[in-house]
Amino acid sequence: MPTRAECLALDQVDPLASRRNNFVLAPELIYLDGNSLGPLTRSTRERLVATVENEWATGLIRSWNSAGWMAAPTRIGDRLAPLIGAQPGEVVVADTLTVLLAKLILGALDLRRDRSVVLTDVANFHSDLYVVEAMARRAGRPITVRAIDRETLDDELGDDVALVMLTHVDFRTGEMLDLAGVTARVHDAGALMLWDFAHSTGAVPLDVTGADVDFAAGCSYKYLNGGPGAPGFLYVRSRWQGVIENPLPGWLGHARPFDFELDYEPAPGVQAFVTSSPSVIALAALDGALDAFEGVTMDELRAKSLALSDLFIELVEERLPGVFELVTPREHARRGSQVALRHDGAYGIIQALIARGVIGDFRAPDVCRFGFTPLYVRFVDVYDAVEHLVDVVQRAEHLDPAYATRLAVT
Ligand SMILES: Cc1ncc(COP(=O)(O)O)c(C=O)c1O
Structure with a gap:
């Protein structure tokens, strides 16, 4: 021993070892809960002060342009992309995880209109189960959600399955699923794959490109240390961009938000999944927190x-x-x-x-x-x-x- x-x-x-110095942690504290809420980084604290003092207090509304606030969701999405093995332009930071799952579930169901079943894990995080049931009821056609024992996934993968939604690392047990293997079997059955990366991002290596993942979403307040209630992120593989629709369109997902057009035309790329104004201060906190992953x-x-x-x-x-x-x-x-x-x-x-x-x-x-x-x-x-x-x-x-x-x- x-x-x-x-x-x-x-x-x-x-x-x-020296990376602990990047965090604001009392020397004697034994913090084994970064899987729930990551600690504050020094970089985040500095970024928050600078954002509030320079960009908000001084720059005021000019900062939407001069400080690049409007582009923050995709810019920070691009910073986060390598952590999940995504390509530039495939990740956007916005909303929170449950809301992003709702958008992706409804959007994905529209891509498999000839199919009527969604499979998920009975041991999934409760929020995922609530939202998948609720979105299935709103899909515009009868959809059955089957919350299964994930060990039986292969038996359940019939030709009626439109979408499989699983959490990659189980929040309770810490069990990690086989990202590439499961995604491949889901695709073999003609279904689409949506992963919840809440307990994976910044915790384990992920390769959404190699695993051919269709869609994923995660949060940034756990291993990414983005702060309490920090925004979520969404991944849409490039081949689905311009194909999958954001079921909650808003002005900031429009191709020309400041033309104030009456008809909705989605912006190109993953920006179309943005609905509302970016949460600038929360995004600055996350941007600072991502510094901790530089060089590692x-x-x-x-x-x-x-x-x-x-x-x-x-x-x-x-x-x-x-x-x-x-x-x-x-x-x-x-x-x-x-x-x-x-x-x-x-x-x-x-x-x-x-x-x-x-x-x-x-x-x-x-x-x-x-x-x-x-x-x-x-x-x-x-x-x-x-x-x-x-x-x-x-x-x-x-x-x-x-x-x-x-x-x-x-
Ligand atoms: C696996 C999993 N999915 C979804 C959520 C919900 O996240 P949010 O509160 O950002 O919607 C959590 C929250 O901890 C989670 O652990």
């Missing part, structure tokens, strides 16, 4: 992420044998960047850890989630987090009556 000194030695030789490859991040989660699993199993059920797959190819442990007292365990300065989160009914974000988590953090976990369990701190009532956000 690795010792604390060995973990400190790993940090000494870690080529990513997703493969480098992935290598450290797996080393961190391997270490965590090993230490938990050595120190607390039989106490937790490991929910996250052990195989690297099936593991995202988080580890989920099942325990009846999961909520109290997470609260007791938070009280000790080790931040993870709880997902009902019984899962402790720990995110491993290689830009700022240290190997020694993993060691210390497990030490705290051992103490919490051995001292039964999780049974403290203070944790009997759950907070609104868990």
